[in-house]
Amino acid sequence: MAEYGDFSLKFSSEFFEQLDEKELEEIIAAIETDGEGFYDITMDVTKNETEHQLISSKNSLIEHPMTLVAEAVTNNNNNSVGTGPVNFEAASGNTQRFKKLTEEDLKAIEINQYSDATKRNTKWGIGVFNAWCIEIIGKKLDLNTIRQDELSGHLRRFYAEAQPKNVSSRVTKMPADQAQEYHKNSLINVRAAINRYLKDNGKDIDIVKDKEFKNVNSMLNAKLKFNLKSGISRPTQHYQLISLDELGKINAYLQKYDPVALRFKIWYLLAIHFVTRGIEFHHQLTTTSLKFEYDKSGMEYITLNHETLQKNHQGGVDAKLEETSDKRMYSTGTNTCPVKSVKNFLQKCDKEAKALFTQCSKESLKSPEFADKWYTCEPVKPKQFSSFMPDICKNAGVQRYTAHSLRATAIQAMSDAGFATRNILFMTDHKHEESLKTYSRRPSTEQKQLISSVLENMANGGQDQSVSDPNTNSSFAADQNQQPLINSPIRISNTLIAQSFQHSNTQLCNQTKHMAGFASNSTFNDCTFNFKLDN
Incomplete structure (x- = not known):
C-alpha cells in the first residue's frame, strides 16, 4: 500500500x-x-x-x-x-513499446487478409496461367519482373487459348464442345487471381482497370461472346431452393431428441436465422458467443456478442459497423421455440468446452436418456460442418442439399415475403443489391409452373380453360410484386387468376405496405385495389 x-x-x-x-x-x-x-x-x-x-x-x-x-x-x-x-x-529495463516485425511477418499479415477459399483460388488461377506459359511459351514467366507490355501480350493470347484439363472426364458430364471450354466465371476468376497475385507481390499493375490492358480485356470479352454465339457457353448453376414440403420433413426429423439430431437442429436454426454459410460461420462460435436479451416489448431473443469472419465480411477498414451486430433469433413460445432449443442444447454441453459445437460423447450415443452431458470438449472440425446439411437431408428422407441451398432458401423467403432490399442486405451481409439478384429474383419451381401456365394460356389465345393447378405446396407465395410479364392486356382463365391469388399470401387491407420488386422504393398509404374478373 x-x-x-x-x-x-x-x-x-x-x-x-x-x-x-x-x-x-x-x-x-x-x-x-x-x-x-x-x-x-x-x-x-x-x-x-x-x-x-x-x-x-x-x-x-x-x-x-x-x-x-x-x-x-x-x-x-x-x-x-x-x-x-x-x-x-x-x-x-525493456523500454520498447512497439513490436518489431520482419518483412516476412508483414507479408504474413497481408496474406492473411484473404479467406482460405480466396487463397486456393489464387493458387489455382496462377497454376492455370503457369501451365499455359510452359506449354505455349516454353517457360514460366516471372510475374515479379515482367514488363507491362510483355504481360499484356501474353494475357491476350492466354484468354483466347485457355482450356481446362481432363477434358476426357468432362465429356461424360457435358457436351464435348462445352467440355473443352472454361465456364465464363472460371476465366474471370483466373484473371482476378493473377491480378491479386501481382498486387500481393508489390507490382503496381491492375490488369482489370489499367488502360495498358484494355486490349487484353477486350479479348476476354470477345472470347466469352464468341462462346455464347457458338452455343458452347454453359449457364451458371445456382443453388437449389428447398421446398416447403421438404423443409417440413427436415423439421420433423430435427424434433428427435438425441445428441446428433439436437446438434443438427441448433446448427440448422442458426444457419437460417442468421442467414449464414454453414461451414465458415459455425466453427467460429463458442459457448459464450450467443447472448440472450429482451427487447423493449419484453420478447426474448438470441443475438451474437462478437463479429464472425465470413465471405461477405472479412473485416478491414471498409467493413460495415453493423455487421452481425443485431441479428436476432426470437423466442416463439411454442414447442419448437428456437431459443428454448438453444438453451436445452447448452445444458447438454460440457461446462469446460470452449467451442459451441463439439463431438458427441460415446455414452450419449449409446444411452442418451441416461447421459447428463451429451457433448465433449473436442470441437467439431471445420470440414465436418460441410456434411451437416447433406446428413440432415439423408436422415430426413429428402434430396441432397448443401448449406448454401439453405441460405438461398432463407433469402428467397425474405424476398417473397416483401421485405425491403436494405433489410435483406443487413441479414445477408451483402454490400450491394446486385449481389442479391441470384437469390431473390429467381422464381421458385412452383412460380415457374404458374408462369408457364400463364404463357401457355396466352399462346392458345385464352381458350384453354383446363390450366394445370400448380403444386399447392409451393416454397413461397407467388411474387405479386413483380412487373407484368407483358404490357398489353390478355384475356386468360378466371380460374387461373383466382388460383394465383389463392397461392399467394398477399393480404389487402387498409394499412401502409412496403412491397418488393419494382415497388421496393414505393409506399402505398390507405389504398384500395379493385380487381374485376370478367365472366
Missing part, C-alpha cells in the same frame, strides 16, 4: 480479465479527470519496485477506491511520462 495525497494504491496479483476494452477506456477517462498527478504517482511506484514491494507480476492490478487502472509508458532516455497501457517490461 502506498499513499499519495488522496490516493491509496494497492497492487493485486489478480488480472482484470472481466474488464473489456470499453470499460478500460471509461476507467482511464475517470483517472484523467479525477486523478491529478496520477501518472507521476504510478511512475514513482513502478520505478521503486523494491522499496514499495508493489509489483507482483506484469499483470498487476492497480486499485483505487473507485477501481482505477493505471496507464503509463516509461521512456528511459528522457524520463518522460506519456499515456498508454502500463508497460511492466519498462520497469525491468
Whole structure:
C-alpha cells in the first residue's frame, strides 16, 4: 500500500480479465479527470519496485477506491511520462513499446487478409496461367519482373487459348464442345487471381482497370461472346431452393431428441436465422458467443456478442459497423421455440468446452436418456460442418442439399415475403443489391409452373380453360410484386387468376405496405385495389 495525497494504491496479483476494452477506456477517462498527478504517482511506484514491494507480476492490478487502472509508458532516455497501457517490461529495463516485425511477418499479415477459399483460388488461377506459359511459351514467366507490355501480350493470347484439363472426364458430364471450354466465371476468376497475385507481390499493375490492358480485356470479352454465339457457353448453376414440403420433413426429423439430431437442429436454426454459410460461420462460435436479451416489448431473443469472419465480411477498414451486430433469433413460445432449443442444447454441453459445437460423447450415443452431458470438449472440425446439411437431408428422407441451398432458401423467403432490399442486405451481409439478384429474383419451381401456365394460356389465345393447378405446396407465395410479364392486356382463365391469388399470401387491407420488386422504393398509404374478373 502506498499513499499519495488522496490516493491509496494497492497492487493485486489478480488480472482484470472481466474488464473489456470499453470499460478500460471509461476507467482511464475517470483517472484523467479525477486523478491529478496520477501518472507521476504510478511512475514513482513502478520505478521503486523494491522499496514499495508493489509489483507482483506484469499483470498487476492497480486499485483505487473507485477501481482505477493505471496507464503509463516509461521512456528511459528522457524520463518522460506519456499515456498508454502500463508497460511492466519498462520497469525491468525493456523500454520498447512497439513490436518489431520482419518483412516476412508483414507479408504474413497481408496474406492473411484473404479467406482460405480466396487463397486456393489464387493458387489455382496462377497454376492455370503457369501451365499455359510452359506449354505455349516454353517457360514460366516471372510475374515479379515482367514488363507491362510483355504481360499484356501474353494475357491476350492466354484468354483466347485457355482450356481446362481432363477434358476426357468432362465429356461424360457435358457436351464435348462445352467440355473443352472454361465456364465464363472460371476465366474471370483466373484473371482476378493473377491480378491479386501481382498486387500481393508489390507490382503496381491492375490488369482489370489499367488502360495498358484494355486490349487484353477486350479479348476476354470477345472470347466469352464468341462462346455464347457458338452455343458452347454453359449457364451458371445456382443453388437449389428447398421446398416447403421438404423443409417440413427436415423439421420433423430435427424434433428427435438425441445428441446428433439436437446438434443438427441448433446448427440448422442458426444457419437460417442468421442467414449464414454453414461451414465458415459455425466453427467460429463458442459457448459464450450467443447472448440472450429482451427487447423493449419484453420478447426474448438470441443475438451474437462478437463479429464472425465470413465471405461477405472479412473485416478491414471498409467493413460495415453493423455487421452481425443485431441479428436476432426470437423466442416463439411454442414447442419448437428456437431459443428454448438453444438453451436445452447448452445444458447438454460440457461446462469446460470452449467451442459451441463439439463431438458427441460415446455414452450419449449409446444411452442418451441416461447421459447428463451429451457433448465433449473436442470441437467439431471445420470440414465436418460441410456434411451437416447433406446428413440432415439423408436422415430426413429428402434430396441432397448443401448449406448454401439453405441460405438461398432463407433469402428467397425474405424476398417473397416483401421485405425491403436494405433489410435483406443487413441479414445477408451483402454490400450491394446486385449481389442479391441470384437469390431473390429467381422464381421458385412452383412460380415457374404458374408462369408457364400463364404463357401457355396466352399462346392458345385464352381458350384453354383446363390450366394445370400448380403444386399447392409451393416454397413461397407467388411474387405479386413483380412487373407484368407483358404490357398489353390478355384475356386468360378466371380460374387461373383466382388460383394465383389463392397461392399467394398477399393480404389487402387498409394499412401502409412496403412491397418488393419494382415497388421496393414505393409506399402505398390507405389504398384500395379493385380487381374485376370478367365472366
